[in-house]
Amino acid sequence: MSAARTPLLSVDDLHVRFGTSRGLVYAVNGISFDIAPGETLGIVGESGCGKSVTSLALLGILARNGRVTAGSAMFGGRDLLKLKDDELRSIRGREIAMIFQDPMTSLNPVLTIGKQLREPLEAHFGMDKGQANRRALELLEQVGIPSAKQRLRDYPHQFSGGMRQRVMIAIALACEPKLLIADEPTTALDVTIQAQILELLRTLVSERDTALMLITHDLGVVAGMCERVNVMYAGMFMETATATALFAQPRHPYTLGLLQSVPRLDSGRRQKLMPIPGSPRNMLSPPSECPFAPRCRYEVEQSRQQVPPLEEIEPGRLVRCFNPVPADEWQRQRVGGAA
Amino acid sequence: MSIAELESREIQLEQPQGLWSDAWYRLRRNRGALIGFGLVSTFVLVALFAPLIAPYGPREQNLSLVADGCCPGPSAEHLFGVDQLGRDEFSRVVYGARYSLLIGVVSVAVGLSFGLVLGAIAGFFGGITDSVIMRLMDIMLAIPGLLLAIGIVAMLGPGIWQIMIAVGVVNIPIFARLLRGAVLGQRENDFVLAARAIGVPKRTILGSHILPNAVSPVIVAGTLALATAIIDVAGLGFLGLGPQDPATPEWGTMLTGTIRYLQTAPHLAIIPGIAIVISVLGFNLIGDGLREALDPKLRGRA
Amino acid sequence: MLRFVVRRLLLLVSVLLGLSILVFLWIRALPGGPAQALLGERATEESIAQIEREYGLDKPIYVQYWRYVETVGQLDFGQSVTTRRDVTEELRQKFPATVELALAAMIFSTFLGVPLGFFAAKRYGGVFDNSSLVASLIGVSIPVFFLGIILKYIFAVQLGWLPTVGRIDVLIELDHPTNFYILDAIIAGDPNALLDVLKHLILPAIALGSIPLAIIARITRASVLDVQNEDYVRTARAKGMAPRIVDSRHVLRNALLPIVTVVGLQVGFLLAGAVLTETVFAWPGIGTWLVDAIESRNYPVLQGGILFVALVFVIVNLIVDVSYAFLNPRIRLS
Numbered sequence: 018m019s020a021a022r023t024p025l026l027s028v029d030d031l032h033v034r035f036g037t038s039r040g041l042v043y044a045v046n047g048i049s050f051d052i053a054p055g056e057t058l059g060i061v062g063e064s065g066c067g068k069s070v071t072s073l074a075l076l077g078i079l080a081r082n083g084r085v086t087a088g089s090a091m092f093g094g095r096d097l098l099k100l101k102d103d104e105l106r107s108i109r110g111r112e113i114a115m116i117f118q119d120p121m122t123s124l125n126p127v128l129t130i131g132k133q134l135r136e137p138l139e140a141h142f143g144m145d146k147g148q149a150n151r152r153a154l155e156l157l158e159q160v161g162i163p164s165a166k167q168r169l170r171d172y173p174h175q176f177s178g179g180m181r182q183r184v185m186i187a188i189a190l191a192c193e194p195k196l197l198i199a200d201e202p203t204t205a206l207d208v209t210i211q212a213q214i215l216e217l218l219r220t221l222v223s224e225r226d227t228a229l230m231l232i233t234h235d236l237g238v239v240a241g242m243c244e245r246v247n248v249m250y251a252g253m254f255m256e257t258a259t260a261t262a263l264f265a266q267p268r269h270p271y272t273l274g275l276l277q278s279v280p281r282l283d284s285g286r287r288q289k290l291m292p293i294p295g296s297p298r299n300m301l302s303p304p305s306e307c308p309f310a311p312r313c314r315y316e317v318e319q320s321r322q323q324v325p326p327l328e329e330i331e332p333g334r335l336v337r338c339f340n341p342v343p344a345d346e347w348q349r350q351r352v353g354g355a356a
Numbered sequence: 357m358s359i360a361e362l363e364s365r366e367i368q369l370e371q372p373q374g375l376w377s378d379a380w381y382r383l384r385r386n387r388g389a390l391i392g393f394g395l396v397s398t399f400v401l402v403a404l405f406a407p408l409i410a411p412y413g414p415r416e417q418n419l420s421l422v423a424d425g426c427c428p429g430p431s432a433e434h435l436f437g438v439d440q441l442g443r444d445e446f447s448r449v450v451y452g453a454r455y456s457l458l459i460g461v462v463s464v465a466v467g468l469s470f471g472l473v474l475g476a477i478a479g480f481f482g483g484i485t486d487s488v489i490m491r492l493m494d495i496m497l498a499i500p501g502l503l504l505a506i507g508i509v510a511m512l513g514p515g516i517w518q519i520m521i522a523v524g525v526v527n528i529p530i531f532a533r534l535l536r537g538a539v540l541g542q543r544e545n546d547f548v549l550a551a552r553a554i555g556v557p558k559r560t561i562l563g564s565h566i567l568p569n570a571v572s573p574v575i576v577a578g579t580l581a582l583a584t585a586i587i588d589v590a591g592l593g594f595l596g597l598g599p600q601d602p603a604t605p606e607w608g609t610m611l612t613g614t615i616r617y618l619q620t621a622p623h624l625a626i627i628p629g630i631a632i633v634i635s636v637l638g639f640n641l642i643g644d645g646l647r648e649a650l651d652p653k654l655r656g657r658a
Numbered sequence: 659m660l661r662f663v664v665r666r667l668l669l670l671v672s673v674l675l676g677l678s679i680l681v682f683l684w685i686r687a688l689p690g691g692p693a694q695a696l697l698g699e700r701a702t703e704e705s706i707a708q709i710e711r712e713y714g715l716d717k718p719i720y721v722q723y724w725r726y727v728e729t730v731g732q733l734d735f736g737q738s739v740t741t742r743r744d745v746t747e748e749l750r751q752k753f754p755a756t757v758e759l760a761l762a763a764m765i766f767s768t769f770l771g772v773p774l775g776f777f778a779a780k781r782y783g784g785v786f787d788n789s790s791l792v793a794s795l796i797g798v799s800i801p802v803f804f805l806g807i808i809l810k811y812i813f814a815v816q817l818g819w820l821p822t823v824g825r826i827d828v829l830i831e832l833d834h835p836t837n838f839y840i841l842d843a844i845i846a847g848d849p850n851a852l853l854d855v856l857k858h859l860i861l862p863a864i865a866l867g868s869i870p871l872a873i874i875a876r877i878t879r880a881s882v883l884d885v886q887n888e889d890y891v892r893t894a895r896a897k898g899m900a901p902r903i904v905d906s907r908h909v910l911r912n913a914l915l916p917i918v919t920v921v922g923l924q925v926g927f928l929l930a931g932a933v934l935t936e937t938v939f940a941w942p943g944i945g946t947w948l949v950d951a952i953e954s955r956n957y958p959v960l961q962g963g964i965l966f967v968a969l970v971f972v973i974v975n976l977i978v979d980v981s982y983a984f985l986n987p988r989i990r991l992s
Contacts (some may be wrong), residue, residue, distance in 0.1 A: 102901075109897065110896060110898035110899075111898055114896070117892070117893060122890060123889045123893045124890055125890040127987055128911075136899060137899070138899060172991065173989040174987070174988045188897065390796070491672065491676060493672075493675070493678050494673050498673050498674075498972050499677070499967070499968045500930035500971055503964055506952060506964075507960070507964055510952060510960055511688055525934065587799075590801050591934055594801075594803050595937065597952065611804070613809070618810065618811050622811055624810070625804075629801070629808070630799055633799050636800075637796060640799050
């Protein structure tokens with residue numbers, strides 16, 4: 018999937034595996050994507066589909082039992098997956114930054130917020146405490162923390178969840194990274210706060226022309242924020258499209274299923290919620306058939322025999338399916354009632 | 357927990373099973389626990405079949421052996437050598453297992469039963485009952501265990517039953533605290549609230565809902581308490597507070613006064629001590645294995 | 659934080675109060691009655707009667723208790739039955755020996771235990787980790803007096819590297835202004851004496867401190883392992899922080915909190931274990947004092963000794979709790 022300019026990050030055929038006491042877990046099974054500078058890319062999928070693992074693998078901070086078994090990730094002319102830890106360290110936090118899901122546990126409880134903000138500045142830019150403090154103050158103000166000066170000396174437990182996530186964003190943007198990875202940034206927050214945080218992210222990212230990789234299970238989040246979207250399932254991309262196209266005309270049965278299972282205010286009173294039947298695939302073996310087939314209403318014989326390849330069925334639209342959903346199917350369902 | 361771990365958890369790694377079968381599976385695979393089980397079984401078997409295993413009686417003296425001074429070491433007729441009065445060390449160690457087992461089990465049983473009752477009451481009824489009971493436990497815990505035991509023995513006089521009671525009493529606050537914590541943790545649980553909402557009497561709630569969930573930490577604590585009980589009892593015996601008849605083959609008592617013979621007859625001190633270490637190690641290994649097997653946080657961990 | 663400290667102090671006071679009641683009742687439960695207990699074997703009809711009048715044993719129990727609190731409050735624990743000296747006086751003489759031993763053991767166990775546990779955690783699953791696990795399991799299974807005997811046998815009796823008993827060679831002359839022999843040697847500017855004192859201290863300190871060492875190492879390992887998996891450590895790594903900084907500022911600072919609590923608990927063990935260790939090495943401290951008191955039914959000494967030890971233990975626990983509260987910003991700032 019190529020973008021107009023030279024991609025900032027170009028991931029090709031990434032495979033990640035974990036060794037556990039019950040066997041090998043094939044968490045990521047061959048994903049490829051590009052992110053252009055300043056672009057906002059969404060990766061959508063259920064829990065356990067491997068989306069978080071992808072970002073951890075890129076930064077080289079997988080858990081001990083995790084390994085990248087294949088693939089490349091070109092960034093700034095270097096393959097991230099082949100770099101050694103001290104080389105990656107200069108990229109982490111400086112050129113690629115990451116914010117995590119749970120702001121309640123992602124900050125060190127025994128250090129002040131100021132200290133945690135200064136850390137990357139001192140480490141990457143060699144700033145002294147005074148300079149770092151001034152910059153930290155700026156950052157806190159930019160993310161909308163009131164009384165920033167006093168707050169620098171406070172500890173994480175003195176902030177609310179939403180505030181802590183703002184701080185996380187400030188920390189991530191401290192060194193003006195080229196790419197920000199946001200892994201479920203609003204999942205742990207109240208709905209009202211979610212909107213604020215997303216708005217903040219959108220503003221900051223566009224101001225700085227930072228690329229944003231937004232990982233989430235929430236379609237609503239993706240709809241408002243992303244230019245392009247990858248739908249992920251069982252460690253592979255099932256569909257890739259622009260956000261507008263994806264929401265108007267989902268072509269993969271899984272995407273369709275996701276859209277169908279979201280309750281809507283404008284649905285008729287008798288319209289039933291349609292959850293996706295079954296449960297996520299057991300990842301103890303690499304896929305040998307279409308991973309979604311067991312839960313799919315559109316499966317054909319071939320779905321059970323091999324993994325469908327990711328194909329460009331329209332310009333800018335990739336789908337991994339032997340029997341993609343007809344283009345107008347979703348619109349039809351929405352207008353006409355139950356499928 | 358990292359996201360990767362969360363994700364690998366959600367990925368179906370195992371069929372969800374009951375706590376017990378899960379724990380049993382993990383216990384069986386724990387090498388340490390298996391070794392511990394072997395040690396403890398040996399210990400118990402030796403204690404049970406002592407008369408069959410020991411070649412001599414534990415109080416049988418043979419003064420001719422020490423006519424030339426103390427004390428002959430290990431030999432063909434006397435595997436562990438002979439003590440100051442010509443008694444066979446091997447037989448004494450074997451019979452000593454009986455004392456250690458008995459004293460250990462009884463003291464832990466005493467501590468466990470009183471402690472559990474007190475803790476359950478404190479945790480369940482809360483309020484003043486809780487404060488009073490816990491204050492009492494705090495006071496008992498304010499004196500380090502061995503010293504508390506010494507104090508109790510001073511009050512009761514020395515002897516086997518007395519040290520059993522002493523060590524038992526020392527264990528009471530430990531179990532009380534444990535159970536109170538477990539009960540408090542469960543009390544606000546949804547299923548307890550549900551039971552109360554439909555009018556199940558408090559006593560039944562305590563018995564059928566709360567206590568079964570508190571069982572696993574108690575099992576772990578009980579096993580480990582057994583280990584420390586054996587050590588404490590040996591310690592009291594060593595200080596001369598145990599069985600007053602020096603002929604009694606209790607391991608700790610057997611160690612009293614062996615210090616001055618370290619040069620000439622080290623086996624007198626070393627062998628009973630090793631027996632203590634081995635049996636305590638066995639219980640510690642099992643206790644540790646149980647702790648890991650029953651810890652719900654570890655279920656499904658990579 | 660202030661509220662926390664105040665609350666803990668109140669707790670301490672109430673525990674001490676309860677303790678005094680307990681000991682008060684204990685004296686009365688002793689065989690032969692309290693007067694007999696306080697006088698020991700030399701009790702005669704008239705001395706018993708005198709004691710009974712003095713302690714008001716004929717008066718109602720709360721009067722007796724009040725009298726008792728008064729005497730104990732003035733640190734008057736009576737006279738030792740065997741030596742006829744003030745219990746308080748003997749206590750003052752003996753406790754530096756035990757404190758020196760306990761401190762040495764504590765330093766040994768902490769300064770060795772924490773790094774051991776830390777490295778075991780960092781090399782999780784490796785040879786060092788597994789062997790240290792085995793070692794610490796065996797460590798907690800050895801009774802402290804047996805360990806003392808073994809150490810004595812190997813290093814003193816067999817190898818002869820270290821002395822077998824006592825705090826100092828009988829031939830060395832040293833003044834004892836503080837009764838802490840190490841301090842005394844330093845004050846006297848006598849390096850020979852200092853070396854000798856240290857040599858005498860090594861074996862008992864190792865014997866006493868090995869079990870806390872095993873426990874502290876294990877707790878450190880568990881704590882570090884737990885903290886390493888925390889989200890904020892991952893954040894630190896994602897920020898590009900160097901491993902050494904991640905370890906010290908993020909991992910250790912948080913891992914140390916539960917360790918502090920455990921270290922406090924070990925003090926209780928040290929105080930109890932001192933009784934046994936001192937017996938093995940003929941160390942003239944509170945331990946041997948109490949053991950002799952048991953044999954000679956010297957109840958005033960027992961009462962004084964136990965109360966003193968309990969007091970020390972309770973105060974140390976308070977210090978540990980306050981330190982923990984201080985180190986943990988969540989409590990410090992509430």
